Amino acid sequence: MLYNKYMIKRINDQNEMSIFLSDESRRTGTAAEICFPQTAGEISALLREDINTPVTIQGGRTGVTAGAVPESGIAINLSGMNKVLRMPFAAADASSVSDTGSVSDTNLSGSLTAAVHPGVLLTSLQEQLHPLGLFFPPDPTETTASIGGMVSCNSSGACSYRYGATRNHIRSLEMVLADGDTLSIRRGEHHTKAGRFALTTDGGRVISGTLPQVTMPNVKKHTAGYFIRPDMDMIDLFIGSEGTLGIITSIEIDLLPEPKHLWGAVVFFETEESALRFVHLLRDEAPAAPQAIEFFGIDTLEMLRGAQESGAALTGMTKVPSGCAVYTEFASKNREDLEPLCRILGSLITEAGGDPADSWFAFRGPDMVRLKEFRHAAPVCVNERVSEIRKSHSTITKLGTDMSVPDSRLDEVFAMYRGDLARERFQTSLFGHIGNNHLHCNIIPRDEEEYLRGKELYTCWAEEIVRMGGSVSAEHGIGKLKTWLLKKLYTKDELGAMFELKRLFDPQLRLNPGNIFGYNIQEK
Ligand SMILES: Cc1cc2nc3c(=O)[nH]c(=O)nc-3n(C[C@H](O)[C@H](O)[C@H](O)COP(=O)(O)OP(=O)(O)OC[C@H]3O[C@@H](n4cnc5c(N)ncnc54)[C@H](O)[C@@H]3O)c2cc1C
Structure with missing residues (x-):
């Protein structure tokens, strides 16, 4: 381990570096060294050491698209920038902000904000907020994600059904740009005018330009390429830009009061048609808006049962039954609301073809934690299985879809996945954020031949989903592994125009x- 004149911790020993050379995509990269700055000033100093060195930024490395995996140059790991810089003053403030419904109600008006370093982990932030009766709503399931990583990917998760993605909860950002200069941007202060923008860095440099004319898909969840709208707040360009425009060093976030009564249910069905029917009933007829509506296909419950039987997951839990399931979560202010809500939920379950007596219900506390554990076990088990297969087939990476469609296309996309998977006889796991029409359809290839066939099928699905008006990435971003998908969504000219935007902020293309763009966008 080395310390340079700024006392920045750096490692360049191959053994020590190895765990920092991959993320949850399980792809492994290479780097000359991994640096662990603790301040924005130290990041600036690192960037100014050699203006041409490529830099890969790392948060919690829970990303699944290899965005934090370095392939040359240095990696800047932000795990040491892990302080909550400012907390809201008192929980009493919470009563002044509504804890119901849409984020736009609360996004800019409430006074409940905190400021954090980018390396603060979601789990740590929530632990510190809990005694104040507050929480940070974005919920990317994986709680060891860092807040900087969540902003960079515009992450979202189960509860985004109610609260939206990370973007909706970000008030201001501080960043170090590629040349070491810094930029601060606050929501509401930098709107584009007829697509034009001008931002002044802390060093006095003006970065100005015109946004490309790109139309984003009209879906509830989308994080593929840059966020671009004709009249937009420039802070939104940086959210979801996957570390290609700047290194986020401080984040001001909006918080909400923790719901007083939180309860959840895992409802089991024999057939996926019944589960889908239940999803529609929940969306259209539930007396209160659920926080989350998540789906677990027949293949996914089978995988979870296997993991449970082998003792790999969900050990302290009732045996996972066969069939498929829908997980849903409700929040309410008053305990009295719960009983009628449960009664109505019971009749919706019956109407969809299920039996309330077969469902798991949890009313806060340890039972709720167990339900969330159940929810989280699905992606974890898929990642574990891919890791197992990679031991004998090292070129295989996860083939999991992350695509979303408009409401009206949910049944169509579901039938497409199931029809194609049945024909191809892959090992699969279908689960995910069905409330937002966003399913993770995972093909788990047994060998390279299946991997290539699976990738071909994935490409066809992406083309179909773009045709349906959907997005090729709803929450994981593009990273290095999904650049081929972005080309299905945007034309070469649109991508070229986005790339020029990157060049404005990062002329040496080092961040x-x-x-997002791959390595040789100009040639393609
Ligand atoms: C089991 C499992 C379940 C998951 N479920 C979900 C889910 O439901 N929803 C979801 O959205 N995601 C999910 N993910 C993916 C992942 O957790 C999220 O993308 C998360 O936000 C990544 O955060 P991180 O700190 O780990 O970022 P990293 O993986 O470290 O980085 C992600 C990207 O952000 C960039 N980056 C990180 N920090 C900064 C910074 N400070 N400045 C600029 N760029 C930066 C990196 O360079 C990289 O491109 C899941 C992952 C796992 C393993």
Whole structure:
């Protein structure tokens, strides 16, 4: 381990570096060294050491698209920038902000904010907020994600059905740009005018330009390429830009009061048709808006049962039954609301073809934690299985879809996945954020031949989903592994125009090379 004149911790020993050379995509990269700055000033100093060195930024490395995996140059790991810089003053403030419904109600008006370093982990933030009766709503399931990583990917998760993605909860950002200069941007202060923008860095440099004319898909969840709208707040360009425009060093976030009564249910069905029917009933007829509506296909419950039987997951839990399931979560202010809500939920379950007596219900406390554990076990088990297969087939990476469609296309996309999977006889796991028409359809290839066939099928699905008006990435971003998908969504000219935007902020193209655009966009 080395310390340079700024006392920045750096490692360049191959053994020590190895765990920092991959993320949850399980792809492994290479780097000259991994640096662990603790301040924005130290990041600036690192960037100014050699203006041409490629830099890969790392948060919690829970990303699944290899965005934080370095392939040359240095990696800047932000795990040491892990302080909550400012907390809201008192829980009493919470009563002044509504804890119901849409984020736009609360996004800019409430006074409940905190400021954090980018390396603060979601789990740590929530632990510190809990005694104040507050929480940070974005919920990317994986709680060891860092807040900087969540902003960079515009992450979302189960509870985004109610609260929206990370973007909706970000008030201001501080960033170090590629040349070491810094930029602060606050929501509401930098709107584009007829697509034009001008931002002044802390060093006095003006970065100005015109946004490309790109139309994003009209879906509830989308994080593929840059966020671009004709009249937009420029802070939104940086959210979801996957570290290609700047290194986020401080984040001001909006908080909400923790719901007083939180309860959840896992409802089991024999057939996926019944589960789908229940999803529609929940969306259209539930007396209160659920926080989350998540789906677990027949293949996914089978995988979870296997993991449970082998003792790999869900050990302290009732045996996972066969069939499929829908997980839903409700929040309410008053305990009295619960009983009628449960009664109505019971009749919706029956109407869809299920039996309330077969369902698991949890009313806060340890039972609720167990339900969330059940929810989280699905992606974890898929990642574990891919890791197992990679031991004998090292070129295989996860083939999991992350695509979303408009409401009206949910049944169509579901039938497409199931029809194609049945024909191809892959090992699969279908689960995910069905409330937002966003399913993770995972093909778990047994060998390279299946991997290539699976990738071909994935490409066809992406084309179909774009045709349906959907997005090729709803929450994981593009990283280095999904650049081929972005080309299904945007034309070469549109991508070229986005790339020119990157060049304005990063003329040497040194920040997170390979992310979003791949390595040789000019030639393609
Ligand atoms: C089991 C499992 C379940 C998951 N479920 C979900 C889910 O439901 N929803 C979801 O959205 N995601 C999910 N993910 C993916 C992942 O957790 C999220 O993308 C998360 O936000 C990544 O955060 P991180 O700190 O780990 O970022 P990293 O993986 O470290 O980085 C992700 C990207 O952000 C960039 N980055 C990180 N920090 C900064 C910074 N400070 N400045 C600029 N760029 C930066 C990196 O360079 C990289 O491109 C899941 C992952 C796992 C393993």
